[in-house]
Amino acid sequence: DVKVTQSSRYLVKRTGEKVFLECVQDMDHENMFWYRQDPGLGLRLIYFSYDVKMKEKGDIPEGYSVSREKKERFSLILESASTNQTSMYLCASSNSGDSDTQYFGPGTRLTVL
């Protein structure tokens, strides 16, 4: 089974703090994704990556950056957290040859005070 893990299930941070969310997948997938989920808005793509050291902006990249130094790990960085970044963050990975099927981690619920 594909396993996607996220570093924290719940996280509370203060405004202005630098926040790191980490995602690790164990199936050698090329593609990795970061989403945020908010009530009534569904899932919105923040950033994605096709390969190590490669990244592409999604629909809402403002206020976020990402890092992919190793194939299995994709980090989301909030440079200076703000209250409007309070949300559920979901990581996913996929293999290009698997009909684009994405496998999701359990999510990190981030609260910024």
Place this chain on the structure above:
Amino acid sequence: AQSVTQLGSHVSVSEGALVLLRCNYSSSVPPYLFWYVQYPNQGLQLLLKYTSAATLVKGINGFEAEFKKSETSFHLTKPSAHMSDAAEYFCAVGDTSGTYKYIFGTGTRLKVLA
């Protein structure tokens, strides 16, 4: 631009009744289509996917979906709802431009009444 529409942000059914969750997509090319389920405070779990092999797709937990190209629909059904089906359901379509991204619907929260 591609889009996915899920009709009804909230759906309630009685236990044992038919579950029907609607999904329509806009695309000129039959895409990959997916249904995911999300239980409270969890990630998304794949229910089923359409990859052009068959128009009627069977998934886990007794769910199935039928791809209808003429109606650009991919509705999710289950003959008899169970209390454990209460969750949020998301329809998604694979991006046809080769980016491996999904376009998600906004989700439908299913409530099952005893």
